[in-house]
Amino acid sequence: MPDQHSTLRAQRRSETQRVIQAHAVRLFSERGYDATTVTDIAAAAGVSPMTVYRHFPTKEDLVLIDQHGRLVAEQILAGPAGQPLVGRIGRALVDSAAALTGDAEGGGLTAEGRFLLARLRLMISTPALRAKHLDNNYALQQAIVGALGDGAGDPEAAFQAQAAASACLAAMHTALVRWTEDGGQSELSELIARALVAAFGEDVLGGAEA
Template identity: 65%
Template structure:
């Protein structure tokens, strides 16, 4: 019985997180990020402020937290240790973006079971709204840079023994940082164009512009 309850708790927790984040992003978009309080988010979501903080320790997390780091790290860890690092990292970024923007239900979550809810359009719209807030809000732009540093470290950690030692870690950090710069450029353009372009393809194009077409060979939907 205990084993049966654990997936249920994880699913309920994920649903609560998605619900709170959805209300937060809606209020931030309608009223402005700085003008909206966590208490107002809690009231809109029908939960207590304590519940909001349990899922999102800071106000910025209401916009920034998602399952991207885990999705990328899992795909890098599962990839064979061959080919250029930028190709493997780039492929993971493209595949993770396809899931985040399209609601691919892998059943996983950002540190606690968040998965897609089976509504690709809703997932896409939420991601687009979050990106717009990140771009337009100074406090969120600063925290977004911090989150990229965390993702860079998650990528290096996922490489395991391949990134062991000072020189290997240096190369891994350099490759991850360069790929994330290309990712950021693609995300900004996608948001500025109101999400009209295919996000995974846009990321693949940014990676190809930075590293050449061979850098994205093998990425789902982005083969050159």
């Protein structure tokens, strides 16, 4: 059954990637980004350095690679298509943040939320990661535009979708920095909503409260 085998391979690959990245972020946080080598990470994860590079082509990718683009795209596809572009994108960003960082049982951040917070701290504090983050943001922008589907064969529609995505991501970045600075004490989805309202007005999320 080739389909089942392919699914199992993909699951194993995804699990290996998560393990490697978890050890990388832990070591970077404990020792510092520059002081931690790929060999250190491979040893902690119980894999070879070559395996690390197969999953993460550069050291920066160990922090920057995530599934946020897929999650946001899923939220866009699940939402109503009749809203203005900024509203569709903004709601997807808010909802994906809520899904990622929502309260764990007993209160506080989920494991995914704590992991995101650790990664963001590294991105903000490490010059090499701040520069590389622009590439990551572009990839997220393209995932959003692809999910909108408005640019297929229409350069003007593609331009509008890219502009709307870029503007929404700029607002989200402001919220992410604020969330990181307060140690994840605020609710990330609420901060993103507030940033979107500040940038685009009260009705940006379809009248929902920010």
